Amino acid sequence: MEEAILSARVKGIQPSPSVAARALVSSLKSKGHEIIGLTVGEPDFGTPMHVVEAAIVGATSGKTRYTAGAGIEELRSAIVDKFDRENGIKSDLNTVTVGTGAKQIIFNALAATVNPGDEVLIPAPYWVSYPDIVKLYGGIPVVLTGDPDHDFKITGDDVRRAITPRTKWLLLNTPTNPTGAVYTRQELQDIAEALRPYPDILIMTDEIYEHFTFDGRTHVSLASLDDEIASRCLTVNGVSKAFAMTGWRLGYATGPAQIIGAINKVTSQSTTCASSISQVAAVAALNGSREFVEAMVEVFERRRGRAWTQLNAIPGIECAKAEGAFYLFPNIMKLLGCSAPNGKDIESDVALAEYLAEEAGVATIAGTSFGMPGYLRCSLAIEEKKLDEACARIARACHRLS
């Protein structure tokens, strides 16, 4: 088909690398390759049974029709309670909304606000989708890189340096995918102070990994700092990670009424509403106990410790101890410039990821996809035995480099 058929908008963006990585692992497995996928961005747990049962009751009792675009009232009410109880954020039924995943809320929020030429500040390494969504709407992703020795966390000064008259949003993700960095209250306050003189700049905080914090850390929501910051902050979350519900496609957010209203307008003209059955399930998830997520986070913390120790024992790999989320993001720069046994040069993180997939049967995602060349993202969403085996294979493959 003619290339001309595609819009300039779509030609200007890349397909999601994490979705592509998942497809690659499935395709290699279907061809009989014995591959361990460390590419997964979803918990390897089943959705809690009380949530599934609530969905079944919903489906069999007629909760099968279109709903209000902003979501059913029971769910919005559960979201209001959740933000109050867990995040210290005040909202009401009109300032929360529901979408087909956090991703769609981010997408709709940017669709609703970004004009061509508007700048969106995005700390790197970033979740793969942010810059491309900004570009879809003609916005300009402005990438901020924090100190690698401080988990790449950005500071107030980084924000001050990046602000221009075109700055529309700061997009912050804590706990962070892919580094696992968790912003402390003080670090958030520092960023908030940098934004204080610019009341027109909006702030989006993607808190989808909020429960995944390690070593006693706790997640802090930027919008809980004070009323002024809350008045321009869109807090985005969802049930995908916390309740192992990625396939249910259910996200939610709270923010200024004007932004929420604009998101709802985009929803009304695109997906109409999130799945009615997933909404019923999400009510059970949000109103239910935290036992499931707490047990899951314990497992991830243990895996983080094991994989971190094993990766750091490999000469050429330096791995920070993720503070949260469920990824490790090892620095592999010392391996660049090496040669594989077949003579191929490992000139980049992309080449190393390819080498590990082909030679070791371990799929990872190159840091380049997250705006940070020289690193690999390794997901911890895989059972311990396989994770150990993956680390052992990476070690053997790295030893074969010369």
Ligand SMILES: Cc1ncc(COP(=O)(O)O)c(C=O)c1O
């Ligand atoms: C940082 C971040 N935000 C949002 C999402 C998407 O979440 P959802 O499944 O709710 O669309 C992901 C999924 O990987 C993510 O890593």
